[in-house]
Amino acid sequence: MTFLRQFWDILEGRRRLLALSVLCGLAFAGANLLPPLMIAKVIEWITEGGGSPDELALLSASLLGVYLLRGATRYGYGRFSHQAAYGTLHELMIRVYRHVQGLPHRFFSGERTGNLISRSINDIEAVEDFIAHGVPETILALVIPVAMATILLTIDTELALITLIPIPLAGLLIFRFVRRVRVMWRQVRSALSELIARVHDNFAGIRVIKAFVQEDVAAHHVERHSAAFRDASIQANSVSLLPAGIVEAAGGIGIVLIVWAGGSAALAARIEVAELFIFIIYLGHIYQPFLQLASINDVLQKAAVSTDRVFQLLAVETDIVDAANARAPEDPDWVVEFRDITFAYDEADGPVLxxxxxxxxxxxxxxxxxxxxxxxxxxxxxxxxxxxPQQGSVRISGHDIRRLPLDWVRGHLASVDQDVFLFHGTVGDNIRFGRPDAIDHDLRAAASAANADEFIEQLPAGYDTLIGERGVRLSGGQKQRLAIARAILRDAPILILDEATSAVDTHTELLIQEALTRLMAQRTTLVIAHRLSTVRHADCIVVLEQGRVVETGSHDELLAGDGPYRRMIGAQELLTEVGG
Structure with a gap:
């Protein structure tokens, strides 16, 4: 029942299309009943006399109409079901993506990217496959046998009961296997997620793999996960395919029974040849949908497992949300305050701050x-x-940021992170990511302020040059300057510079420091750096040791004392002398 509720929820906005598909399927099923009855009438005319050329012509025309109706309704239920399926695929992918995108950083630190990709794409594709093929085929597989069995029971109840004996026996056997299959397909989907995650990790770290000559080791890890996926798939299929074999055998037994019992009845003149013809034709049609249903069971089990995995992902809630009374301040002064902050990523590991x-x-x-x-x-x-934080508060303009709209807080921040991330796209696209509506003049001005314009102009297509995934075609210093240009273009009142110049050479660092000094003149700026030379001109330096503030003051004030800052300066100067 859980799967049905989830499936009904997924179909919101697409239920009408699926209903049209089902109606076309029912019309197709009805049209499927008529040809054997009409042909039986011809056999009756031939064996028992009766009928005329006009009646035969009318019957033939009617039969043509029935087959045209079958073709139209077959097309209809296929088209409508696929429209519903692809619409659901699109909406569910966007729904899952938006949901995952809104989850807190804590969630992503515990999840592998490849696993999220598998659940966000592969699992949703399995649901789409069931909507497109499983639903209409299941309807036909249920309606056609019931309708045909009903007609056979009206023709000859005793003979119908004899020939239909294999159906409940086959159903009992299939039910035993179906209960095991869903668990097995869950293992298959999990194995596929692990395989995708491993391949994603290896491709993302291909430079490291090559640098340490670990290609064989990396390939072995992929091979191990692929083998686990292969073995789980083979095991699941070995059970999933049993119902199809059972139905095929049951259908054969049914045919044998109709030949034996029906032939005996016809020889004894208890039924007519035309009626025996209907039994033989219908019996083939009765078991064929069951065979399709057995095959669809494979799709159904995949869809049930995938739907459950998707809803497990959608059930994850974020704790970083707007407060009920969140409101942006009317006249912010952009003062930032950290007040009595105690924070732990995992409380079991103890506080980090x-x-x-x-x-x-x-x-x-x-x-x-x-x-x-x-x-x-x-x-x-x-x-x-x-x-x-677990204790204390971060404040902007005197307001606890938990009481401010989240988009407002982040919308007034610009950052350059320690690990620069660039998207696969052009140089211009990556700079403009800071402000998508920026005009070209502002974009080039930001690049110039970050001392990035010179190397950009030397690229094959300038600002239109593709830089590859994560900026793979650029050097570390070039990527750093693009990230700074992106932050400059953002033009936010608050800046976060985390190791902002750690990936550039000395000459470029000086140029960037000049640009950042001009940029920071009117902005509230938080700078985080290991190299103390980059923070000498800060208005205030906060020294942390083991998550606690142990010193604060200007560079000169701290250097005049005998605290941790002075010792760090001395240690770095010593390293510089040794390195020189």
């Missing part, structure tokens, strides 16, 4: 520094509400 408090005045630059694992990047994740 503990009682962190600091203020970024409007138009000022605050830099967060600390050793690896101190919690610097986590701070940058809390400002755009990728996560909510």
């Amino acid at each position: 503990r009682d962190v408090s600091f203020v970024i005045p409007a138009g000022h630059v605050v830099a967060i520094v600390g050793h690896t694992g101190a919690g610097k990047t986590t701070v940058s994740h809390l400002l755009p509400r990728y996560y909510d």
Whole structure:
């Protein structure tokens, strides 16, 4: 019943099309009953006399009309079911994508991308296949045998009961196998998800695989997952195909019974030859839909498992949502405050940040520094509400961001992340992602401010050059500058620069620092960097150790003291001397 409820929900907006498909299918089933009855009439005229050329002509014309009706209704139920299927495929894919896109970062940290792709595409395709083929074929497989069996019972009840004996026996056997198949197909879909996830990981990390000469190891992992998918599929199919074999055998037994019992009745003159003809023809049609139904069972089980997997994904809820009374401030001053923040990604692992408090005045630059694992990047994740703290609050213009509309908060932020992500598309597309409605002049100005215009003009097609997936055709420094240009074009009042210059050479870093200094003059900026040379001119530096604020002050103030910041500066200078 769960599958039926889920399936009914999926068909919202497409139920009328599916109803038209079912109606065409019923008309096709009705038209399927008539030809044997009409041909039997001709046999009756031949064996027992009667009929005339005019009656034969009328019957032939009627038979032609029936076959034309069969063709039209067959086309109709196929077309309407496919329209419903492809419409559902599109809407369900968008529904799942929008839902997954809105889930919090915590969800994605625990899921493999390949697994999400499988559930968002492959599982939905299995549902589409069932709507397009399974539903109409199931209707026909149920209606045609019932209608034909009813007619046979009216012709000769005893003979009909004898010839239909194999049907309930076959049904009992099939039911035993069907209960096992769904579990097996769930294992198949899970194995396919793991295979897709592994292939996706390997292709995403192809450079690392080649750099460490691990092609054989990577291929072995794919082979292992592929073998698991193959074995699960073979095992599921070995059971799924049994119903088809059972129905085929039952149909043969039914034919043998009609030849034996029906032939004996005809020889004894208890039934007419025309009636025996109807029994033989109908019996073939009765078992054929059951054979199709047995094959459809495979599609049904895949669809049932896939539908369940899709709804499990849709059932995942986000905890990063707008408050019921969320409202944007009327005159924001763009002051950012972290007030008594304690945060843990997983409470079992303990807090990453503990009682962190600091203020970024409007138009000022605050830099967060600390050793690896101190919690610097986590701070940058809390400002755009990728996560909510367990204690304390992040505030913009004095308002807890949990009380502000989420789109408003993120709409007034621009960021350059530590791990630059560029989309497969042109240079211009990736810069314009920061502000899709930007005109070309603004786009080029942003690229110039990020010192990216020079290398862009040298590309084969300039701003129209395709950069490949994740910007694979660009160097690290070029990707970094495009990300900065994207943030500049965004023109947001609050900036987050996480390792913003970590992937560029010294010369380019100086040029970018000049551009960022001009950009940050009127903006509230949070800078996170390991290289302390990039934050010397910050208005305030916040030093983190093990998730706690241990020092705050300007570069000169902290350097004059004898705290962690001075020791980090000394350590980096020593490394620079050794490296030199």
